[in-house]
Amino acid sequence: MTKKDRLPYWLSSKVLLTSLVLWWMNGLPLYAQVKTVVQIVAENSASPLAGVTLHALAPAKKSGWLTDTQGKAYLNISEPVNVKISYLGYLTIERQIVPGSSVVIQLEEDILGLDEVVVTGSFTPTTSSQALHSVKKIGAATIEAKGAVNLADVLQTQLNLKIIQDDVLGSRVVMQGISGPNVKILIDGVPVVNGSGGNFDLSQLNMNNVERVEIVEGPLSVQYGTNALAGTINIITKSYQENESLVSSSTYYESVGQYNVDVALAKGWKNLSVSAGGGRNRFDGFSSSGERNQDWIPRTQYLANAKVNYHFKSLHVTGSFDHMWQKAISHGDASGAFNSKTGKLSLIADDHYFKTYRLNSALIVNGHLSDKQYINIVNGVSRYTQAKQKYLQDIVADIKWISTEEADHDTSSFITWTSRGTYVYGNSKKKKGLYLTVGYELSRNSAQGGKIRSGTGVNVNDYGVFTALEIPVGNKLKIQPALRYTYSNKYDSKEINFLNTHLPLLPSFNLKYHIDPHLDFRFSYGQGYRTPSVRELYYEFINANHYIVGNAKLQAEIGHNINFSGSWRSTFGSGISVVVTPSVFLTSIDNKIELVRITDRTSLPKDVPKNVPVARTYANIKNFKSFGFNLNAKLVSSGGIQLSPGFGLLSRSGSESDYAFYTSYEMNLNASYFLKPFDVKFNIFYKYNGRITEFAKNEEGAIGVLTLEAYNTLDFTLSKSLWKGRVFTSIGAKNLFDVTDISLIGDGSKGLVSQTGRESYYPISWGRTFFIKFNYTIH
Numbered sequence: 001m002t003k004k005d006r007l008p009y010w011l012s013s014k015v016l017l018t019s020l021v022l023w024w025m026n027g028l029p030l031y032a033q034v035k036t037v038v039q040i041v042a043e044n045s046a047s048p049l050a051g052v053t054l055h056a057l058a059p060a061k062k063s064g065w066l067t068d069t070q071g072k073a074y075l076n077i078s079e080p081v082n083v084k085i086s087y088l089g090y091l092t093i094e095r096q097i098v099p100g101s102s103v104v105i106q107l108e109e110d111i112l113g114l115d116e117v118v119v120t121g122s123f124t125p126t127t128s129s130q131a132l133h134s135v136k137k138i139g140a141a142t143i144e145a146k147g148a149v150n151l152a153d154v155l156q157t158q159l160n161l162k163i164i165q166d167d168v169l170g171s172r173v174v175m176q177g178i179s180g181p182n183v184k185i186l187i188d189g190v191p192v193v194n195g196s197g198g199n200f201d202l203s204q205l206n207m208n209n210v211e212r213v214e215i216v217e218g219p220l221s222v223q224y225g226t227n228a229l230a231g232t233i234n235i236i237t238k239s240y241q242e243n244e245s246l247v248s249s250s251t252y253y254e255s256v257g258q259y260n261v262d263v264a265l266a267k268g269w270k271n272l273s274v275s276a277g278g279g280r281n282r283f284d285g286f287s288s289s290g291e292r293n294q295d296w297i298p299r300t301q302y303l304a305n306a307k308v309n310y311h312f313k314s315l316h317v318t319g320s321f322d323h324m325w326q327k328a329i330s331h332g333d334a335s336g337a338f339n340s341k342t343g344k345l346s347l348i349a350d351d352h353y354f355k356t357y358r359l360n361s362a363l364i365v366n367g368h369l370s371d372k373q374y375i376n377i378v379n380g381v382s383r384y385t386q387a388k389q390k391y392l393q394d395i396v397a398d399i400k401w402i403s404t405e406e407a408d409h410d411t412s413s414f415i416t417w418t419s420r421g422t423y424v425y426g427n428s429k430k431k432k433g434l435y436l437t438v439g440y441e442l443s444r445n446s447a448q449g450g451k452i453r454s455g456t457g458v459n460v461n462d463y464g465v466f467t468a469l470e471i472p473v474g475n476k477l478k479i480q481p482a483l484r485y486t487y488s489n490k491y492d493s494k495e496i497n498f499l500n501t502h503l504p505l506l507p508s509f510n511l512k513y514h515i516d517p518h519l520d521f522r523f524s525y526g527q528g529y530r531t532p533s534v535r536e537l538y539y540e541f542i543n544a545n546h547y548i549v550g551n552a553k554l555q556a557e558i559g560h561n562i563n564f565s566g567s568w569r570s571t572f573g574s575g576i577s578v579v580v581t582p583s584v585f586l587t588s589i590d591n592k593i594e595l596v597r598i599t600d601r602t603s604l605p606k607d608v609p610k611n612v613p614v615a616r617t618y619a620n621i622k623n624f625k626s627f628g629f630n631l632n633a634k635l636v637s638s639g640g641i642q643l644s645p646g647f648g649l650l651s652r653s654g655s656e657s658d659y660a661f662y663t664s665y666e667m668n669l670n671a672s673y674f675l676k677p678f679d680v681k682f683n684i685f686y687k688y689n690g691r692i693t694e695f696a697k698n699e700e701g702a703i704g705v706l707t708l709e710a711y712n713t714l715d716f717t718l719s720k721s722l723w724k725g726r727v728f729t730s731i732g733a734k735n736l737f738d739v740t741d742i743s744l745i746g747d748g749s750k751g752l753v754s755q756t757g758r759e760s761y762y763p764i765s766w767g768r769t770f771f772i773k774f775n776y777t778i779h
Contacts, residue, residue, distance in 0.1 A: 328350040557590070668688070713765070733768065
């Protein structure tokens with residue numbers, strides 16, 4: 001079936017789904033209640049706000065309403081109702097609504113997100129203004145406006161983050177110049193197990209059920225243990241209110257050949273809410289050269305998720321699971337060969353079929369035991385399984401058959417079990433006084449399958465207990481010293497050697513100085529300790545482009561990180577607000593684990609091609625250092641303009657044998673303009689990625705460098721709410737500069753980005769594309 005043939009099917013599926021939803025809603029009973037009109041407008045401009053959520057606290061039976069394009073919500077109520085009114089980017093308020101009234105309510109804009117609750121890096125949920133760490137938040141509105149399908153799309157234009165693509169291993173993230181397992185990725189606080197090759201494939205982390213993404217740069221090893229040296233990315237999935245009913249479906253089409261559809265259902269009662277959803281994402285693949293061996297391999301993903309929230313007094317119990325099944329094909333280039341099946345000379349290609357399964361599941365209990373006691377217990381499992389099969393494809397005769405070689409087929413599975421609990425004592429409701437935190441974390445990591453060298457299965461486990469004390473000093477200063485005792489079943493954690501005591505204690509120190517409502521500063525120091533992962537020790541990844549093997553002799557990483565940031569905000573004239581946020585960081589890691597070149601190709605096993613582009617093993621780099629500076633700003637005008645420019649500098653060195661630092665620069669601009677007469681929002685997402693040099697130490701001790709040339713990315717989108725807020729649509733163009741492959745300069749055989757399997761270029765994107773997305777929601 002061609003792309004042209006599939007488009008009508010996609011549209012007809014949308015029509016069918018919409019018809020079913022309308023039929024279901026028409027069957028709902030209607031209550032004879034007095035109609036009440038509530039209009040929500042922005043305080044500065046009096047502009048109507050579409051898509052504002054009104055949630056009835058008590059005693060209404062129906063609890064959820066959305067405002068339409070005029071900012072109006074129509075409430076069928078028969079008695080006074082207390083309503084919580086919330087909208088992304090504005091301060092949440094509560095009002096009592098009287099039946100039969102017609103009221104206009106103004107919302108105050110929250111330009112810094114000071115009123116938004118964040119959970120990453122904090123021992124208790126807190127607001128951005130109170131958090132000791134600077135937390136970046138990417139909300140659902142931004143995700144929708146970008147037309148983001150997965151986490152890689154969301155992070156593509158973020159400052160101090162870089163996305164690296166591999167045709168088989170998928171995309172990975174580089175944060176503060178550090179990548180791979182040093183970046184902790186969580187879903188609702190539960191660690192996600194890595195993908196093939198030791199990196200996360202960000203294209204497998206879908207955004208169809210995501211409320212927001214929180215990012216903390218720098219180590220959070222006391223809170224989250226190993227793997228949190230470079231930073232932490234926490235994906236917060238959607239939760240629904242009590243007494244809320246919802247049906248939602250969305251469809252997405254992108255001109256490169258992406259066809260996505262998903263549906264979500266939610267139902268709430270007094271103390272219980274249940275939600276479920278699923279979808280399918282299809283991508284046809286792309287090759288900038290037109291070769292059969294594609295830079296971006298075709299894949300089809302099937303998604304399923306569910307969440308149950310139960311509220312008992314001040315405690316919340318949440319159970320959730322998120323499943324993904326993926327089928328992908330890596331096509332090989334064809335060459336002349338004899339086909340024994342047909343008895344003729346033909347063109348034969350090696351095709352690899354990958355079946356991937358991801359499971360992330362959690363059971364979370366949190367809430368207040370009393371006014372001064374708070375607990376948070378997170379239990380979760382993350383599983384990644386990939387099966388590979390090799391087929392031989394006759395291009396001329398159009399037939400294929402499975403390879404009979406046992407080495408061409410294998411299944412590997414990686415599982416991470418996590419249990420983390422914290423107990424906080426302090427007056428959390430009044431946000432005053434001392435806060436004492438004690439906690440524990442258990443992490444069990446196991447692997448088994450054909451790609452694990454031991455063959456039978458191995459495990460690397462980490463255990464820790466920690467404590468922290470938040471101390472107020474006057475009304476402006478808060479400090480928080482913290483310690484974590486860590487133990488590993490594979491490594492002697494006493495090498496941390498805290499204050500030369502040979503104790504396995506990891507320290508951290510956080511400070512927040514709130515000078516006045518316009519200015520505050522944050523400082524943090526943290527020490528990190530990361531034991532090698534199962535993959536780095538025992539994993540083997542071998543195909544036509546890769547020969548990556550583990551190293552059982554690896555040493556653990558010990559790192560130090562310092563972060564300092566400030567935030568200045570002010571208002572000029574009538575309705576113009578400005579926020580400026582500078583930050584600096586310094587990271588030093590001893591025994592940093594990196595992939596290094598296998599210099600002696602004759603040592604490769606006989607069944608591995610001697611010209612395989614990527615031949616690597618893991619090794620320790622003694623002294624890794626990176627430092628950087630970032631400057632972010634935000635300007636908000638009452639006329640509907642928002643500008644968020646940024647500038648970043650990153651400099652790194654790699655070993656005691658090379659003291660040179662390699663520096664790169666980047667700039668970004670996220671901007672939007674709300675055109676009031678048409679109720680349309682224009683969005684621009686731009687980033688300049690300067691030349692960046694990656695490096696690794698080979699087995700002779702020499703440093704090889706590889707420089708990726710500079711490039712620009714630019715996306716432009718329009719978003720609009722229709723049909724009284726029930727339909728939200730976004731349309732736009734991605735990668736307007738039509739970037740595809742970027743040249744690599746230098747000795748590609750020694751560069752880390754040559755994990756891509758190519759020596760002379762690096763696939764950045766599949767070029768300029770156009771997309772359209774519809775989201776249909778009924779409350």
